Amino acid sequence: MPPRTDRSSRYALKQDENSAEHLEWLRETFDQPWDIVVIGGGNAALVSALSATDLGARVLLIERSPWSLRGGNSRHTRNIRCAHDFADDYVTGPYTYDELWNDLCGIGSGPSNERLAAFTLEQSQSAPGWMSDHGVGWQPPLTGTLNLGRTNRFFLGGGKALINSYHRTAERAGVRVVYDATVTRLLVEGDRCSSVVVESGDREYLAKARSVVCASGGFEANIEWLSRYWGSAAENYHIRGPRYNDGLVLQQLLDAGAATAGEERGFHAVAVDARSPKFDGGIATRLDSIPFGITVNREGQRFADEGEDIWPKRYATWGANLAGQPDQIGYTLWDHQADELFLPPMYGSLSAPSISELAVQLGLDPTVLTETVRVFNEATAPDARTRFSPAGLDGVTTAGILPPKTNWALPLDKPPFHGVPVRPGITFTYMGVAVDESARIVRQDGSRFENVFAAGEIMSGNILTTGYLAGFGMTIGTVWGRVAGREAAQLATS
Amino acid sequence: MPLHELFEEANRQLVICNACRYCEGYCPVWPALERRRHLTPGDVAHLANLCHDCNDCLTACMYSAPHEFELNPPQIFSKLRTDTYDRYVWPRVGQVRSTRALVGTALSLAVAVLLLAFRLALHPHAPKGSPYGFIPHDALIAVALVPVVWGLIIMTIASLHYWRDIGGSWSELAHPVTWMNALSDGARLKHMSGGGPGCDYPGDSPNNLRKYFHLTLVAGFGLCFASTTVAAIEEEFLNRIPPYPIISAPVLLGLFGGAGMLVGCLGLLRLQQRRNLEATTPRMSAADRVLVWTLIALAGTGVLTTVLRSTSAYAAILLIHLATVVTCFAIAPYTKFAHFVYRSMSIYKDRLEAAPRN
Ligand SMILES: Cc1cc2nc3c(=O)[nH]c(=O)nc-3n(C[C@H](O)[C@H](O)[C@H](O)COP(=O)(O)OP(=O)(O)OC[C@H]3O[C@@H](n4cnc5c(N)ncnc54)[C@H](O)[C@@H]3O)c2cc1C
Ligand code: SF4
Ligand code: SF4
Numbered sequence: 001m002p003p004r005t006d007r008s009s010r011y012a013l014k015q016d017e018n019s020a021e022h023l024e025w026l027r028e029t030f031d032q033p034w035d036i037v038v039i040g041g042g043n044a045a046l047v048s049a050l051s052a053t054d055l056g057a058r059v060l061l062i063e064r065s066p067w068s069l070r071g072g073n074s075r076h077t078r079n080i081r082c083a084h085d086f087a088d089d090y091v092t093g094p095y096t097y098d099e100l101w102n103d104l105c106g107i108g109s110g111p112s113n114e115r116l117a118a119f120t121l122e123q124s125q126s127a128p129g130w131m132s133d134h135g136v137g138w139q140p141p142l143t144g145t146l147n148l149g150r151t152n153r154f155f156l157g158g159g160k161a162l163i164n165s166y167h168r169t170a171e172r173a174g175v176r177v178v179y180d181a182t183v184t185r186l187l188v189e190g191d192r193c194s195s196v197v198v199e200s201g202d203r204e205y206l207a208k209a210r211s212v213v214c215a216s217g218g219f220e221a222n223i224e225w226l227s228r229y230w231g232s233a234a235e236n237y238h239i240r241g242p243r244y245n246d247g248l249v250l251q252q253l254l255d256a257g258a259a260t261a262g263e264e265r266g267f268h269a270v271a272v273d274a275r276s277p278k279f280d281g282g283i284a285t286r287l288d289s290i291p292f293g294i295t296v297n298r299e300g301q302r303f304a305d306e307g308e309d310i311w312p313k314r315y316a317t318w319g320a321n322l323a324g325q326p327d328q329i330g331y332t333l334w335d336h337q338a339d340e341l342f343l344p345p346m347y348g349s350l351s352a353p354s355i356s357e358l359a360v361q362l363g364l365d366p367t368v369l370t371e372t373v374r375v376f377n378e379a380t381a382p383d384a385r386t387r388f389s390p391a392g393l394d395g396v397t398t399a400g401i402l403p404p405k406t407n408w409a410l411p412l413d414k415p416p417f418h419g420v421p422v423r424p425g426i427t428f429t430y431m432g433v434a435v436d437e438s439a440r441i442v443r444q445d446g447s448r449f450e451n452v453f454a455a456g457e458i459m460s461g462n463i464l465t466t467g468y469l470a471g472f473g474m475t476i477g478t479v480w481g482r483v484a485g486r487e488a489a490q491l492a493t494s
Numbered sequence: 495m496p497l498h499e500l501f502e503e504a505n506r507q508l509v510i511c512n513a514c515r516y517c518e519g520y521c522p523v524w525p526a527l528e529r530r531r532h533l534t535p536g537d538v539a540h541l542a543n544l545c546h547d548c549n550d551c552l553t554a555c556m557y558s559a560p561h562e563f564e565l566n567p568p569q570i571f572s573k574l575r576t577d578t579y580d581r582y583v584w585p586r587v588g589q590v591r592s593t594r595a596l597v598g599t600a601l602s603l604a605v606a607v608l609l610l611a612f613r614l615a616l617h618p619h620a621p622k623g624s625p626y627g628f629i630p631h632d633a634l635i636a637v638a639l640v641p642v643v644w645g646l647i648i649m650t651i652a653s654l655h656y657w658r659d660i661g662g663s664w665s666e667l668a669h670p671v672t673w674m675n676a677l678s679d680g681a682r683l684k685h686m687s688g689g690g691p692g693c694d695y696p697g698d699s700p701n702n703l704r705k706y707f708h709l710t711l712v713a714g715f716g717l718c719f720a721s722t723t724v725a726a727i728e729e730e731f732l733n734r735i736p737p738y739p740i741i742s743a744p745v746l747l748g749l750f751g752g753a754g755m756l757v758g759c760l761g762l763l764r765l766q767q768r769r770n771l772e773a774t775t776p777r778m779s780a781a782d783r784v785l786v787w788t789l790i791a792l793a794g795t796g797v798l799t800t801v802l803r804s805t806s807a808y809a810a811i812l813l814i815h816l817a818t819v820v821t822c823f824a825i826a827p828y829t830k831f832a833h834f835v836y837r838s839m840s841i842y843k844d845r846l847e848a849a850p851r852n
Contacts, residue, residue: 343512
């Protein structure tokens with residue numbers, strides 16, 4: 001197979017994976033030694049590849065997915081969070097290093113490795129310029145979303161468009177990309193790895209390189225691995241991205257003696273529609289209704305403060321909130337007055353003229369749910385409606401109930417009432433391999449692998465503990481991809 | 495596909511888009527969608543005609559096939575647009591696909607009428623190289639005017655129906671400045687730019703080829719139109735009877751216009767052959783081809799008429815050219831030529847809606 005070019009129509013690209021031409025191309029690819037083999041095909045992988053080719057390295061990139069689904073979790077993203085001192089065409093105001101640092105310290109239990117976190121923020125400042133130089137397009141902040149316009153930059157067309165742009169640049173730079181190919185083993189000798197085993201079709205190949213960059217994501221799509229830390233609850237999780245991030249490479253690295261970074265249960269998870277597919281539902285399945293109503297569990301009881309903080313800061317806590325409930329299911333409810341305040345759910349909502357009828361539709365006990373709503377409504381302030389303001393924290397809080405709802409606490413009393421069942425939707429896991437400032441993977445004995453680097457989700461545990469800032473996954477991948485690619489290239493071409 | 499099925503499929507896709515919104519920067523379809531939480535058939539027709547078929551949303555969409563959500567907005571919009579082209583003209587020709595038969599019929603009719611006129615009277619005093627040597631002046635005007643007036647009436651009625659169906663009111667039609675802006679957006683193909691870098695057409699990489707070819711085609715068409723207008727003025731008011739010398743406004747405008755149309759058409763045809771077919775429908779491709787070939791015939795015969803006007807082939811080629819012109823006018827409302835009418839209405843509507851936000 002000749003390199004798949006983006007220039008020709010992509011439907012002409014569909015070809016028989018077992019054709020003699022394709023097999024010959026694979027053989028030729030794996031026969032030659034490469035400067036760098038990059039494992040993965042998401043943001044971190046492509047940034048690593050481009051940063052390495054900028055220094056003249058010859059790069060082989062191994063992507064597990066087929067061409068049509070390439071890009072890992074990164075294909076589902078929309079923005080990146082970087083520090084900047086001034087507004088420009090795409091961000092509405094300054095967002096300084098210090099402010100980003102405070103935000104990072106305010107989530108979960110703060111950054112896990114302060115030095116690497118500080119380095120990430122520092123480097124984030126030059127990331128957007130680098131991205132533009134390598135083909136990424138931007139757009140003004142999306143309207144009606146989570147008011148991230150000042151802190152986050154939005155990719156024109158979203159993450160898949162970004163991946164497509166990087167691939168075009170990579171193609172021009174001579175990066176060779178193999179799709180439908182899984183790295184199953186890293187052949188590590190001492191502190192070096194100079195070949196990896198690649199499975200493609202029903203054959204195995206050996207990719208040989210002077211440096212290896214591991215950018216294959218976390219282990220979020222591996223339910224069995226998740227259940228080591230979450231028990232059987234993990235079976236009810238939805239995985240928001242593709243099935244490919246099962247931690248195969250991460251496991252290989254740990255087996256070869258890599259040190260871990262980050263917490264086992266550290267992850268990013270949000271509330272997604274329980275009716276959505278188990279894998280790869282992406283952005284459209286999330287529910288933004290939570291701050292504008294109440295959320296109950298299977299027993300019809302509220303279990304968390306739905307109005308704790310502005311939604312962009314809190315939406316990532318709801319995956320874990322739901323994970324702690326019986327059957328890992330919740331029901332988010334709102335009434336007519338809240339119906340237009342958030343993005344419409346993609347599967348619509350169940351609705352009924354009364355709470356008890358809605359309860360029947362949702363499969364909940366009508367008496368209990370009616371009582372929960374009555375108690376909640378009584379706890380709302382009499383002047384709630386006049387003070388209510390969805391634009392920011394309005395301090396319209398409940399009194400005398402547990403858990404409280406500390407903002408936007410309007411009574412649910414305007415029919416029709418709406419409800420949607422929700423489940424935890426895992427975006428990505430944090431626990432990964434420990435790295436140093438050169439993105440080299442650290443070993444359990446404190447030494448480093450000389451030529452094995454990591455970038456992206458697979459090392460996000462160096463920076464994140466449990467909480468999350470929207471847009472920071474792409475920051476980690478971009479900053480560390482640049483470092484990994486550069487260091488790997490310097491080593492390989494020296 | 496019957497309209498309700500088309501609508502349901504469009505609604506299924508667009509509800510996902512409305513929960514996603516990543517494509518907002520590409521074109522006005524997406525902000526317009528966001529202003530509509532519950533879609534009606536009129537809404538989706540409006541969005542479809544606002545779509546300039548740039549392909550960008552498809553290549554950017556993480557939900558396009560083989561993903562199980564199977565999103566393909568350009569394709570469903572194409573289906574809806576061919577439905578619009580069918581729906582509003584009278585008499586309903588059924589499908590744009592049948593245009594081939596229509597072209598044939600109209601062409602033979604036009605030739606017959608012209609031949610008849612040619613037979614009835616030869617203009618005795620017309621100089622060599624003048625059309626009136628073959629066809630009487632009044633007959634020519636009459637034969638050309640009937641389809642023009644017909645087309646104008648049909649399209650006016652169609653566009654007003656369309657306007658009502660997409661939710662416009664009569665009073666909203668009276669904003670001259672907005673009209674000017676909307677028509678200028680349409681003529682400049684402002685929305686065929688993929689949010690800046692160009693359209694992913696015909697393949698997957700952003701570029702502006704289609705925009706430039708389309709602009710060249712439209713400019714060429716405009717020059718030809720100007721050529722005819724200038725000629726009419728010279729003739730009616732200045733009493734200058736054709737043939738005009740090479741270095742004269744009508745001939746030069748016509749030659750450049752014809753050349754522009756040909757370049758535009760051939761470019762578009764070439765791009766269309768390389769197009770990613772899953773982003774469109776066979777019917778839309780056929781409609782595109784019919785339109786482009788019709789325009790090629792129009793421009794080609796026009797240029798030939800000018801080039802060959804002092805040869806013995808002049809009579810024949812003139813007849814063919816005139817027949818083509820008359821035919822094109824006659825069938826215009828039933829071909830994709832009409833697309834700009836619905837698109838202009840939708841751009842105008844979009845400008846009205848978006849105005850309060852600016
Ligand atoms: C719906 C959704 C929306 C998101 N939105 C945002 C956002 O707006 N901003 C943001 O910053 N973050 C967002 N994130 C998080 C973000 O996607 C990730 O943090 C980031 O993309 C990680 O990049 P990565 O390159 O490390 O991993 P990925 O992009 O997941 O790439 C991993 C790659 O490795 C490949 N791979 C896996 N195993 C193997 C193997 N054994 N052999 C070969 N290849 C392999 C995969 O196919 C994939 O290509 C979102 C995530 C989701 C799911
Ligand atoms: S086409 Fe795809 S990426 Fe674009 S808005 Fe719709 S769902 Fe989102
Ligand atoms: S194809 Fe282009 S113009 Fe049409 S809706 Fe998609 S992005 Fe807009």
